[in-house]
Amino acid sequence: MSADRNVFEWLRHRPVGRTDRATVYYTLTKTDGMYPIRMRWVAGALTSGVPSG
Numbered sequence: 001m002s003a004d005r006n007v008f009e010w011l012r013h014r015p016v017g018r019t020d021r022a023t024v025y026y027t028l029t030k031t032d033g034m035y036p037i038r039m040r041w042v043a044g045a046l047t048s049g050v051p052s053g
Contacts, residue, residue: 028042
């Protein structure tokens with residue numbers, strides 16, 4: 001079993017909780033074809049507090 005599967009298996013049995021903190025970070029680059037859409041999602045999240053999309 002790969003390392004990430006081992007971590008997932010361990011996490012699966014932990015109590016569920018919420019931190020309200022980002023768990024994944026992305027770098028947005030203008031050369032990405034999805035850049036305009038991603039920026040609309042970010043803008044929507046910043047204005048409404050809820051990610052759209």
